[in-house]
Amino acid sequence: MRIPLHAPAIDEKAVSNVISVLESGEIKGGGKFDAECARFLENRFDTPQAMMTTSCTHSLEMAALLLEIGPRDSVVVPSYTFTSTATAFALFGADIKFCDVDPDTLNMNPEALRECITDDTAAVVPVHYGGVACDMDEITDIANDYGALVVEDAAQALNATYKGEALGTIGDIGCFSFHGTKSYVAGEGGAIFLNDESFVDRAEKIRQKGTNYEAFRRGEVDHYTWVDIGSSYVPSELQTALARAQLERLDEIKAAQKHVHDLYVSELRALEDAGLLELPTIPPFAESNCHLFPVLTRTESEREALVTKLREDGIGAASHYEPLHTSPYGREYGYEEGDLPITESIASRILRLPIHTHMTDADVASVADCIYEFYEREESAPDKID
Numbered sequence: 001m002r003i004p005l006h007a008p009a010i011d012e013k014a015v016s017n018v019i020s021v022l023e024s025g026e027i028k029g030g031g032k033f034d035a036e037c038a039r040f041l042e043n044r045f046d047t048p049q050a051m052m053t054t055s056c057t058h059s060l061e062m063a064a065l066l067l068e069i070g071p072r073d074s075v076v077v078p079s080y081t082f083t084s085t086a087t088a089f090a091l092f093g094a095d096i097k098f099c100d101v102d103p104d105t106l107n108m109n110p111e112a113l114r115e116c117i118t119d120d121t122a123a124v125v126p127v128h129y130g131g132v133a134c135d136m137d138e139i140t141d142i143a144n145d146y147g148a149l150v151v152e153d154a155a156q157a158l159n160a161t162y163k164g165e166a167l168g169t170i171g172d173i174g175c176f177s178f179h180g181t182k183s184y185v186a187g188e189g190g191a192i193f194l195n196d197e198s199f200v201d202r203a204e205k206i207r208q209k210g211t212n213y214e215a216f217r218r219g220e221v222d223h224y225t226w227v228d229i230g231s232s233y234v235p236s237e238l239q240t241a242l243a244r245a246q247l248e249r250l251d252e253i254k255a256a257q258k259h260v261h262d263l264y265v266s267e268l269r270a271l272e273d274a275g276l277l278e279l280p281t282i283p284p285f286a287e288s289n290c291h292l293f294p295v296l297t298r299t300e301s302e303r304e305a306l307v308t309k310l311r312e313d314g315i316g317a318a319s320h321y322e323p324l325h326t327s328p329y330g331r332e333y334g335y336e337e338g339d340l341p342i343t344e345s346i347a348s349r350i351l352r353l354p355i356h357t358h359m360t361d362a363d364v365a366s367v368a369d370c371i372y373e374f375y376e377r378e379e380s381a382p383d384k385i386d
């Protein structure tokens with residue numbers, strides 16, 4: 001691809017951090033970079049305790065373990081999301097309730113949440129799609145009414161805010177991804193924010209295979225042993241070395257992506273005004289990290305044709321999530337096509353345009369040119385202003 005959909009922002013610091021770990025021989029997890037990343041995240045985003053993990057999926061699993069999710073619980077997730085949001089809770093037997101999304105932000109719709117939350121709901125898991133905040137006040141109020149906790153799937157939302165507060169710090173627990181396709185990368189990797197301090201002690205043990213290894217390391221006990229359930233959620237020092245370098249560039253990467261985002265908006269607005277293409281909506285309460293640039297076509301066949309045209313031109317455009325409620329496994333929770341009309345409509349029309357730090361203004365213009373060319377045959381097609 002001439003202009004790929006994603007491209008990680010790897011700098012010399014990232015390379016030298018990773019080399020320093022390789023040279024030291026201390027490649028297992030839980031070392032200097034692991035601690036540095038966690039303290040950086042706590043200071044920067046104002047959460048009592050952050051921990052680095054092997055992935056956002058695993059952060060969500062840690063959340064399920066901390067909330068002691070079991071077969072008697074239901075967990076509400078949007079249908080328009082990655083599988084991890086649901087499977088992390090399905091793994092422990094939860095009944096998954098799929099919630100429809102807002103047609104503008106593609107985020108969990110509070111009205112729809114009200115319809116699917118019940119007294120059995122143990123957790124509500126809003127996803128901040130593309131780094132754009134969900135309506136957290138509404139979602140939190142509804143969850144509180146039912147005694148459910150809020151776990152933010154902030155996989156895409158590091159360094160974005162809701163009413164000035166960092167995403168991932170608003171719910172009881174926040175889960176982040178450093179996957180290679182996200183805006184801040186560690187290859188594979190994640191983080192968890194424990195916004196309620198009462199989770200910290202168990203989270204330390206769950207992350208360390210059910211042992212009190214962290215207490216041992218602090219010199220609080222003279223040996224470590226098996227004290228709780230848990231798993232292996234500590235990332236390698238190679239991953240946190242990379243993440244550490246990314247954390248130093250949070251604002252630089254965000255600014256570069258915002259620049260691309262804003263250019264797309266000014267280039268493509270005439271197509272939106274002509275009713276041909278819908279551009280992303282960022283509500284006034286949200287400050288986005290501009291992780292994605294999703295647009296909506298009028299129909300699925302138009303989306304397919306536009307993706308094909310962009311790819312032929314060397315532009316890495318792509319659709320996104322297939323609704324979970326109509327996926328082969330999602331249907332086992334009792335859903336069928338037609339149950340979540342907004343999710344189904346959006347999933348069939350969404351198209352992501354490339355957005356990353358390596359894009360030049362000319363690249364953005366070139367993507368826009370290709371899209372204008374596609375719509376040329378339409379009667380209402382506007383001329384592109386250069």
Ligand SMILES: *Cc1c(COP(=O)(O)O)cnc(C)c1O
Binds near residue numbers: 058082153
């Ligand atoms: C990427 C992503 C995940 C999974 O992240 P990993 O770190 O790959 O496990 C979960 N939820 C959402 C919304 C994502 O975008």
